[in-house]
Structure formats: C-alpha cells, structure tokens
Amino acid sequence: MIRTVVLDVGETLTKDDRYWAAWADWLDVPRHTVSALVGAAVVDGRDDADALRLLKPGIDVGAEYRAREAAGRGERLDETDLYDDVRPALTALRAAGVRVVIAGNRSRTTGDLLRALDLPADLIVTSGEWGVAKPSLDFFHRVTGVSGAPAHQTLYVGDHPQDDIFPAAEAGLLTAHLRRGPWGHWWADDETVQRVADYSVDSLLDLPSLVNPSWGRPGPG
Structure with missing residues (x-):
C-alpha cells in the first residue's frame, strides 16, 4: 500500500x-x-x-x-517549466487520498518559486532548505520524517539512479524510476536500476494506477 x-x-x-x-x-x-x-x-x-x-x-x-x-540573473521558474503531466498526476494522487510531497536537490529560491506555482502538493521542500542534499541518506531520512507514512508505504519518484533510486531504496523507501530527461532515458534499461527500482514509469500519469489500480479505467457502461 x-x-x-x-x-x-x-x-x-x-x-x-x-x-x-x-x-x-x-x-x-x-x-x-x-x-x-x-x-x-x-x-x-x-x-x-x-x-x-x-x-x-x-x-x-x-x-x-x-x-x-x-547580478539579477538568478533562478526563474514558471508554468512553462513544468512537464504537462505534473498537475493532472498530482491532482489524481491527492484525489486518491495520497499525500503528495515534493523534495529534491534545489535551492531555497527554487522552493519559493515552486510554492508560488500553487501545485497540488501537501508539502514542498528543497535540499537548500533542509541543509542536506541527495544522495545522502540523511536527506531520505528527512523525507521519511515528513512523509506521514512509514518508509515502506512511501514511494520516491525520480529520474536519477545515483541521486534518487539507489539511496531511496537503501533508506527503505519504495522507488519509481522515471524515464525522463538525460539520466532517466540513459539509465532506464540498466540492469541494476531495473533490479533496484520497485517500479519503472514513463510518465507521472502512471503513478495514480500504482496507488489505485482502477484509476483511468472506464466506468461501467
């Protein structure tokens, strides 16, 4: 579960x-x-x-x-920077009663920019705000601390094997490797990644069916 x-x-x-x-x-x-x-x-x-x-x-x-x-050339982030599946996937997860947390290796500024987008998430935190970054196990212990669920009922989703999948699994979390971006595509078929990751997904829209197998199926006619 x-x-x-x-x-x-x-x-x-x-x-x-x-x-x-x-x-x-x-x-x-x-x-x-x-x-x-x-x-x-x-x-x-x-x-x-x-x-x-x-x-x-x-x-x-x-x-x-x-x-x-x-110099006024710091980070910028707006709706155009999001992948198209982000809002519908996160919305579906929350509708299924799942707690949604965003936690990655980014600056305090990125944390503020993400929160300003009003994403359908219960919590948004960054390594810059925590003072600890992936792949440190301390980062994933912090993840477990804010999850609201035991590690074995918490799924960490990411594209990077070394930063996301391997340390999250070592910390006892479930993992989903996302085939997206340079790392996600290059390492998707790697035998070690496939063995360690509990799930492999091509889109965030694959996630709701992991927590609710009936998601996306047509209702009775």
Whole structure:
C-alpha cells in the first residue's frame, strides 16, 4: 500500500532547459556546449556539476550561483517549466487520498518559486532548505520524517539512479524510476536500476494506477 508519493524536482516535475541555459549564458559559452557536456556526465555516471567544472576548472558552483543572484540573473521558474503531466498526476494522487510531497536537490529560491506555482502538493521542500542534499541518506531520512507514512508505504519518484533510486531504496523507501530527461532515458534499461527500482514509469500519469489500480479505467457502461 502506498500512502505517500514524494517527487524529485529537476527532470521529474520541471524541465532543466532554462536551468542549463542560464548557466551557459552566465559562463558565456554556447548553450549546446553545456548540453553536450551534461550529456557526457550522464553517460559517464558523473555529477551534472562536473559539466560546469569542465567549462571553468576550479569553479566554486555555490559562489557563482550567488554571484548570478547578485547580478539579477538568478533562478526563474514558471508554468512553462513544468512537464504537462505534473498537475493532472498530482491532482489524481491527492484525489486518491495520497499525500503528495515534493523534495529534491534545489535551492531555497527554487522552493519559493515552486510554492508560488500553487501545485497540488501537501508539502514542498528543497535540499537548500533542509541543509542536506541527495544522495545522502540523511536527506531520505528527512523525507521519511515528513512523509506521514512509514518508509515502506512511501514511494520516491525520480529520474536519477545515483541521486534518487539507489539511496531511496537503501533508506527503505519504495522507488519509481522515471524515464525522463538525460539520466532517466540513459539509465532506464540498466540492469541494476531495473533490479533496484520497485517500479519503472514513463510518465507521472502512471503513478495514480500504482496507488489505485482502477484509476483511468472506464466506468461501467
């Protein structure tokens, strides 16, 4: 029985196009260069920030982020950044009586921007607000603490094996690997990911049927 669904942010709820484009513009490099290096990091199983380190060796990503904000070029997020299935899927989950939590590796600013979108979620938190980030098990212990359900009745949904699926499973949570974005597509057919993840989904609209098998079926004629 799944009582709570917890969702990652980047490439689960939101497209990362704007995020990486902003970094490319800030570092004054072509956007396709950043995209290519992020892709290389995906294939190599490396952290996406490695793409920025390749562009600017020795970069302090946190310091550069603060410099962007000070220059008025910080994060932006609006309805166009959401994948189309986000609102209907989250709405269906809540209608099924499931608690919906959004918790991912993002800044305090992103937390504020997500809450401003008035998403159908019971709680929105970020690693920046918690002071602990994935893949640390402490992050997933915090997830369990806000879930309102035991770990074995809490489903964590994400695209990234190393940041989402593996540590969430280690923390005792159920997991759903989402085939979305660079990590989601590249690692979807990996044998270890398939073995560790309890579910594999192609869309957030697959989630309501996991908590209510009758969801989406036509009613009696």
